[in-house]
Amino acid sequence: xxxxxxxxxxxxxMALLWRAGAPADDPRPRPGxxxxxxxxxxVGAAVGIADAQGMAALSMRAVGERLGTTAMALYTYVPGKxxxxxxxxxxxxxxxxxxYPDGAGWRPAVTAWAEDGLACYLRHPWVLQxxxxxxxxxxxxxxxxxxxxxxxxxxxxxxxxLRRITGTLVNYVRGAAGAVAExxxxxxxxGVSDEEWWFSRASRLAEVAPDFTDRYPLLGALEQxxxxxxxxxxxxxxxxxxxxxxxxxxxxFAAGLAVLLDGIEAAAAGG
Amino acid sequence: xxxxxxxxxxxxxMALLWRAGAPADDPRPRPGxxxxxxxxxxVGAAVGIADAQGMAALSMRAVGERLGTTAMALYTYVPGKxxxxxxxxxxxxxxxxxxYPDGAGWRPAVTAWAEDGLACYLRHPWVLQxxxxxxxxxxxxxxxxxxxxxxxxxxxxxxxxLRRITGTLVNYVRGAAGAVAExxxxxxxxGVSDEEWWFSRASRLAEVAPDFTDRYPLLGALEQxxxxxxxxxxxxxxxxxxxxxxxxxxxxFAAGLAVLLDGIEAAAAGG
DNA sequence: AGCAATACTTTACGCCATAAGGAGATAGTG
DNA sequence: CACTATCTCCTTATGGCGTAAAGTATTGCT
Numbered sequence: 140x141x142x143x144x145x146x147x148x149x150x151x152x153m154a155l156l157w158r159a160g161a162p163a164d165d166p167r168p169r170p171g172x173x174x175x176x177x178x179x180x181x182v183g184a185a186v187g188i189a190d191a192q193g194m195a196a197l198s199m200r201a202v203g204e205r206l207g208t209t210a211m212a213l214y215t216y217v218p219g220k221x222x223x224x225x226x227x228x229x230x231x232x233x234x235x236x237x238x239y240p241d242g243a244g245w246r247p248a249v250t251a252w253a254e255d256g257l258a259c260y261l262r263h264p265w266v267l268q269x270x271x272x273x274x275x276x277x278x279x280x281x282x283x284x285x286x287x288x289x290x291x292x293x294x295x296x297x298x299x300x301l302r303r304i305t306g307t308l309v310n311y312v313r314g315a316a317g318a319v320a321e322x323x324x325x326x327x328x329x330g331v332s333d334e335e336w337w338f339s340r341a342s343r344l345a346e347v348a349p350d351f352t353d354r355y356p357l358l359g360a361l362e363q364x365x366x367x368x369x370x371x372x373x374x375x376x377x378x379x380x381x382x383x384x385x386x387x388x389x390x391x392f393a394a395g396l397a398v399l400l401d402g403i404e405a406a407a408a409g410g
Numbered sequence: 411x412x413x414x415x416x417x418x419x420x421x422x423x424m425a426l427l428w429r430a431g432a433p434a435d436d437p438r439p440r441p442g443x444x445x446x447x448x449x450x451x452x453v454g455a456a457v458g459i460a461d462a463q464g465m466a467a468l469s470m471r472a473v474g475e476r477l478g479t480t481a482m483a484l485y486t487y488v489p490g491k492x493x494x495x496x497x498x499x500x501x502x503x504x505x506x507x508x509x510y511p512d513g514a515g516w517r518p519a520v521t522a523w524a525e526d527g528l529a530c531y532l533r534h535p536w537v538l539q540x541x542x543x544x545x546x547x548x549x550x551x552x553x554x555x556x557x558x559x560x561x562x563x564x565x566x567x568x569x570x571x572l573r574r575i576t577g578t579l580v581n582y583v584r585g586a587a588g589a590v591a592e593x594x595x596x597x598x599x600x601g602v603s604d605e606e607w608w609f610s611r612a613s614r615l616a617e618v619a620p621d622f623t624d625r626y627p628l629l630g631a632l633e634q635x636x637x638x639x640x641x642x643x644x645x646x647x648x649x650x651x652x653x654x655x656x657x658x659x660x661x662x663f664a665a666g667l668a669v670l671l672d673g674i675e676a677a678a679a680g681g
Numbered sequence: 682a683g684c685a686a687t688a689c690t691t692t693a694c695g696c697c698a699t700a701a702g703g704a705g706a707t708a709g710t711g
Numbered sequence: 712c713a714c715t716a717t718c719t720c721c722t723t724a725t726g727g728c729g730t731a732a733a734g735t736a737t738t739g740c741t
Contacts, residue, residue: 149600150614157618163510165589170708171718196696212720220698233656246553271538273594273595276611278619281626288628298635305632307481307588307666313576314585318577319471319608324544329420340547340699343421348549357584388577395578401676441739444686469728482730483689491729683741690735697728704721711713 147387151220156229156277158410176206178216182226186263189227199223228269229277231296236381237282245293252290252398253312257389258281260316264324267317284309294407304403313400315392316360322384341366423493427500427548447477449487457534462500465536470494477513499540500548505530508553509560516564517671523561524583524667526659531587535595538588555580555588565678575674582670586663593655604653612637 155178156159184205189197199210199220206212217223235255241248258268269275285366287305296304326333341362352359381389385390421608425431426449433440450602455476458629460468472490477483488494506526531537540546558576567575595603612633615622623630640654 151620153614154488159618165456168708169718170706170716172706172720174719199695199699209721210697211722213721214699246640267542268539271542271591274592276615278625281622281629285626285629288632292628299639300665302632302636303662303665304669306662307582307586307669310585310662310666311582312585313588314581314583315578317584318581321545343424344547346731347430348425351552354549355556358552358556359562361559365573368570391574391577391581394571394574395581395670398575398578398673398677399666399669402672404667405672439739440687441685441737443689443737446689447688470730471728480690481728482691485730486688683716685740686738688735688737690733692731692733694731695729698726700725701723703723704719706717706719708717709715711712 148218151218152225153258153276155217155222156225156227156275157346158229176208176212176216178226181213181216181223185331186222186227186230189265190263194268197265224269225275225277228266228275229279231263231266232277232279232283232362234262235279235283236286238286241290241293245291246404248290248293249308249400249403250396252287253308256312257319257392259314260313261319261323262368264320267320270313281326287408290404294403296403296407304406308399311395315395319385319388319392322382322388325384326382333384337382337384422489422571423496424547426477426488426493427546429498445486447479447483447487449497450678452476452484452494453485453501456494457498457501460536461534465539468536495540495594496546496548499537500550501508502530502534502537503548503550503554504516505533506550506554507557509557512561512564517564517675519561519564520558520579520671521667523558524579527583528587528590528663532590533583535587535591537585538591562674565674567674567678569676575677579670586666589661590630590656590663593659595651596655604655608653608655 161178162170167239183204185202186204188201199213202223203210213223217226236252239251254324261297272336284305288301291301291305294301294304322333324335326336329336331339348354388396429449432449433445452473456468456473459472459476470484473494474481474484484494488497507523510519510522555576558579559572562572562576565572565575593604593608597607600607602610621626636658
């Protein structure tokens with residue numbers, strides 16, 4: 140099943156994201172029943188559901204239930220589900236560090252930023268679906284960008300070049316996170332371990348497309364090489380707790396990042 | 411609104427993707443009413459709806475209606491909506507070229523591959539939501555990968571290094587496409603032109619977060635630089651028909667791709 | 682003609698987001 | 712105290728969704 144985002148009034152949505160005009164700004168006692176919930180509590184409950192049971196299980200009813208109320212009670216705090224998704228996205232990004240010290244140079248700092256971003260996306264894979272649906276422009280997102288700019292300061296880049304490179308890094312981390320998340324989703328969907336699913340892939344393809352290696356010779360060769368290089372029980376190698384397909388995706392992430400950083404280094408040096 | 415994919419029996423889904431066991435494989439006359447539809451017709455109608463009205467408008471009822479039948483008629487050809495989404499995704503990727511001639515070198519070939527991929531994602535932006543939800547493993551996806559491997563042949567890379575680099579390029583194009591798609595979505599959601607939306611962003615933020623430049627000094631400086639470099643009516647520059655925010659996102663795509671290709675070139679030369 | 686297989690329709694169920702309106706709580710004001 | 716405005720939260724209802732179940736119509740084989 141697939142979820143996609145409609146959209147509400149962007150003005151209202153932005154005010155919520157930045158918690159502007161919240162009652163806490165003016166805490167004089169006001170008439171009416173005291174609020175039993177809060178935006179933060181709702182967003183927290185929603186993130187909890189999405190993390191634990193996936194986006195498909197996230198309904199206004201479910202969020203209400205988790206908070207001991209009904210779905211309609213949420214509408215006092217949040218205009219609709221679409222805005223709630225924006226808030227969830229932005230709250231998750233706020234988990235990331237505010238700055239990455241570049242005492243050891245910008246390269247480790249940027250690498251740490253990218254790895255934290257990947258880990259965050261993987262803790263909350265549903266985020267990839269929200270963010271690619273439309274821009275959110277909340278404080279969490281800007282915080283993440285600011286942290287990246289801080290890490291990149293050592294490069295001496297500025298202006299257009301810096302803009303392009305930050306954008307590229309953001310794009311790359313998101314794309315790579317999608318690839319890693321897919322390796323998990325595949326297994327989760329079938330109830331089979333990641334590793335089993337991955338290795339049954341080849342036989343599935345052989346059943347259904349017996350001419351695979353004829354149609355895709357280069358891919359076939361590459362796959363053969365991959366299978367040959369697989370060492371299931373390398374003893375105590377770092378990351379052995381991670382199942383193989385994800386280990387592969389993570390290695391790709393790291394390799395691609397290194398290539399990008401090489402390119403950035405050249406750009407920084409070349410003026 | 412957000413759409414997300416649940417999942418069906420992967421075996422059935424793969425068979426459909428590869429059109430294995432289709433009645434066309436054994437065209438002997440069989441009892442029963444003649445089929446009035448086909449998988450291809452259904453997928454085509456569904457892609458048409460998603461392209462024109464977005465993922466939110468894609469319902470089994472809508473697809474049936476477009477084909478002059480009911481929603482339930484589709485279930486003869488397709489097990490459910492989830493599998494239909496997989497088929498849509500794979501059909502869209504099949505639009506891409508099968509090979510990219512590298513007569514002028516591998517670099518233009520890979521660049522053409524990446525640009526075609528970006529364009530394809532932008533013709534069908536809903537694809538990004540499907541693909542990041544879970545792996546599909548259809549012929550279209552493999553065809554795209556095979557084309558990339560063909561374009562990369564001139565690098566002389568092989569084995570693990572080649573695997574990592576193809577993965578990185580795929581990740582990058584997908585991530586960048588998400589960023590470009592967002593610039594469009596933002597405008598579409600509000601009914602305002604891309605350009606207007608983009609330039610109202612700053613004032614929106616100022617309303618809602620007056621302390622923006624204090625909280626995000628580096629970002630604020632970068633944004634100021636961007637605004638200063640904006641020349642709305644450069645005469646006849648290539649791509650002037652594209653609205654500004656998208657032009658910016660495309661420029662980021664091109665710059666990031668160039669950095670990646672530099673890195674690949676170094677890897678190819680370095681052995 | 683009868684049978685079995687296939688395509689398609691109708692109906693119905695249980696979800697979903699959310700509009701509308703009402704009930705209960707809380708404050709300020711006489 | 713009552714009165715009223717305001718706010719929270721509930722109940723109910725609407726129109727959509729995916730799809731299960733069961734029925735009908737069409738076709739070819741015997």
